Amino acid sequence: MIPITEFKGRDVAVFGLARTGLAAARALVAGGARVHAWDDSDATRAQAEAAGVPVSDINSRDWRTFAALVLSPGVPLTFPEPHRVVTLADATGVPIVSDIELFARAVNALPATQRPKLIGVTGTNGKSTTSALIAHILKEAGKDVRLGGNIGEAILDLQPLHAGAYYVIELSSYQLDITSSLRLDVAVWLNTTPDHLDRHGDMAAYVAAKQRIFLNQGAADWAIIGVDDHYCAKVCTELTRAAAQHVAPISSGQALGRGVCALDGKIIDALGGRAEVVADLAQAPALAGKHNAQNAAAAYAATSVFNIDPRVIAQAMTTFPGLPHRLERAGTIEGVRFVNDSKATNANAAAQALAVYPRVYWIAGGVAKDGGIEDLEPFYPRIAKAYLIGQSAGDFSDTLRGKVPVTMAGHLEAALKLAFNDARSSGEPHPVVLLSPACASFDQFKSYEDRGDQFKKFVAALAEAPPVRNGGAA
Structure with missing residues (x-):
């Protein structure tokens, strides 16, 4: 835990008691603050109390006594309208902060000689893989590494701050x-495509939130930014022109005169102006696909600025195990490969998975994002059949009609069995059953992790007792 002493002896409200809120409450208590924690969910409050977090109804308190409101990131700040606790804080002049902000202030309070290294990663897609890959490379290079934020442990649950440590932080908008x-x-910004517009309102606000990752950087710091989409490319040009920090462009689709790119499965380092092949992604099984090539280029750039030997970085990529629920190999049964890509919660993420495999039996559906799956049309020829589940099944079926064979499976277990039967009967040499839903999970599952875990459980059950060959109804 990282104790937060800034509010010692003062009252602090914490709203939202999921992973980050609980960690913030514990860190504030450890630092001597009087914490008043609350959540609108009775069950969540009960879990917090059971964990020893001081719960009290902040709605009935005098807000003028609060030194700060620590707001969980999922609570609406401005759009579609501020949550009532945000309105209360604004009306009483109570500063609103995040757990990441508390961490940042704790770091900033340290003498320069005791400050750890901080690496932050954001992007619409790929930030979890890139964060984990950066942490893996640094560990393989012998560094003292902690990984957290929007991935794994909450930032304030990580080990205490000290010089020589490297904190790799995944950062959501x-x-x-x-x-x-x-x-x-x-600071790494991988890419930007439309997402979370229900929270930010429009693309301009979403891009502005992402761009905040470069706040406060100085001449010694590095901004690593993808240039394969026009949003990030524009910001890269602006940062380069401003020259406030070092800027390293990255790409998985174009050669760069300066920066790091991934072309034809090779990582090419041109940070010093002279292009040199430094890694072969064909040797890194967990980094398949163009999207992972971009992730690898970003991780190479982010770690090489710490003067890590390129050979160490390249070798670490070959041993990277990948992430659960992101192109995770879930097993092989009778020659049929099962791939868990449950983390693909939007069409752009699903496109990255569909681009990896020439032919798939695709399980998709859930709570659709704006735009549905229309942008996936270039990948329709790769889909042998789609098995649709969840709330979006009807809309997805309408989109795919006449373009892709469809089975309305309803639920994941049924979809898996139907896809398996069709795949193993196809006569194809290495058919792939791919769960890449292009949707959020909350209609049928607790989270995308729960959805992926259920998929793996069903695959394991199939391995023990494969179903009778009977095909699926189209």
Whole structure:
């Protein structure tokens, strides 16, 4: 845990008691603050109390006594309208902060000689893989590494701050929206496509939230930014022109005169102006696909600025195990490969998975994002059949009609069995059953992790007792 002493002896409200809220409450208590924690969910409050967090109804308190409101990132800040606790804080002049902001202030309070290295990663897609890959490379290079934020442990649950440590922090747009003091030694912005517009309102606000990752950087710091979409490319040009920090463009689709790119499965380092092949992704099984090539280029750039030997970085990529629920190999039964890509919660993420495999039996559906799956049309020829589940099944079926064979499976277990039967009967040499839903999970599952875990459980059950060959109804 990282104790937060800034509010010692003062009253602090914490709203939202999921992973980050609980960690913030514990860190504030450890630092001597009087914490008043609350959540609108009775069950969540009960879990917090059971964990020893001081719960009290902040709605009935005098807000003028609060030194700050620590707001969980999922609570609406401005759009579609501020949550009532945000309105209360604004009306009483109570500063609103995130757990990341508390962490940033704790780091900033340290003498320069005791400051750890901070690497932050954001992007619409790929930030979890890139964060984990950066942490893996640094560990393989012998560094003292902690990974957290929007991935794994909450930032304030990580080990205490000290010089020589490297903190790799995955940052969502929600977290960046309410963080102002974070100064990153290396800030990575991978890509931007439309997402979370229900939270930010429009693309301009979403891009502005992402761009906050570069706040407070100085001449010694590095901004690493993808240039394969026009949103990030524009910001890269602006940062390069401003020259406030070092800027390293990255790409998985174009050669760069300066920066790091991934072309034809090779990582090419041109940070010093002279292009040199430094890694072969064909040797890195967990980094298949163009999207992972971009992730690898970003991780190479982010770690090489710490003067890590390129050979160490390249070798670490070959041993990277990948992430659960992101192109995770879930097993092989009778020659049929099962791939768990449950983390693909939007069409753009699903496109990255569909691009990896030439032919798939595709399980999709859930709570659709704006735009549905229309943008996936270039990948329809790769889909042998789609098995649709969840709330979006009807809309997805309408989109695919006449273009892709469809089975309305309803639920994941049924979809898996139907896809398996069709795949193993296809006569194809290595058919793939791919769960890449292009949707959020909350209609049928607790989370995308729960959805992926259920998929793996059903695959394991199939391995023990494969179903009778009977095909699926089209």
